[in-house]
Amino acid sequence: MMVQLAPTPLNYLSAESLAGYGAVITSFMGALHWGASLHTLGKAPSGIRWIDHNAWIWGVIPALVAWVALHIYIPVGLLILASTLLIQRSIDQDTYQYYFSDEATRSAFMEMRNRLTYIAAACLAWAALVILFVQA
Numbered sequence: 824m825m826v827q828l829a830p831t832p833l834n835y836l837s838a839e840s841l842a843g844y845g846a847v848i849t850s851f852m853g854a855l856h857w858g859a860s861l862h863t864l865g866k867a868p869s870g871i872r873w874i875d876h877n878a879w880i881w882g883v884i885p886a887l888v889a890w891v892a893l894h895i896y897i898p899v900g901l902l903i904l905a906s907t908l909l910i911q912r913s914i915d916q917d918t919y920q921y922y923f924s925d926e927a928t929r930s931a932f933m934e935m936r937n938r939l940t941y942i943a944a945a946c947l948a949w950a951a952l953v954i955l956f957v958q959a
Contacts, residue, residue: 838897838950845904845947846889852911853885859922878918885911901951905944912940 860878888907892900916933923929 835897838901838954841947841950842893842897842900842904845901845908845943846893848943849889849892849904849907849911850886852908852915853882855915856882856918878921881914881918898951898954901947901954905947905951908940908944908947912936 856878860882885907889904892903892907894900895903915936919929919933923932
């Protein structure tokens with residue numbers, strides 16, 4: 824909202840702040856894989872593809888994308904962060920089956936995750952569109 828309504832330069836400071844917040848959230852969502860992988864380390868049977876390799880890799884990729892998004896033109900970075908959150912949600916929906924011991928808990932977590940992801944992505948995208956088309 825501040826990106827759209829605040830006077831210059833506060834609108835630009837708000838956009839930078841929102842990008843920083845989006846980068847932190849994007850990185851945090853990747854870090855969940857590290858935490859879950861550390862928890863299951865040595866407990867899961869060897870040879871499970873996701874637990875053996877992909878969780879560690881996917882735990883780093885969002886942080887790297889977020890870091891890049893902070894160093895480019897703000898509206899483009901905001902759109903990249905919004906897209907990354909949505910891509911993460913899509914991938915995580917399939918991979919969280921390895922982290923939760925029962926379906927009810929995973930389902931409840933994904934319901935909360937879906938709501939928060941869609942709200943965060945919408946806010947990031949809205950700010951980017953305001954900068955690109957309203958303030959231009």
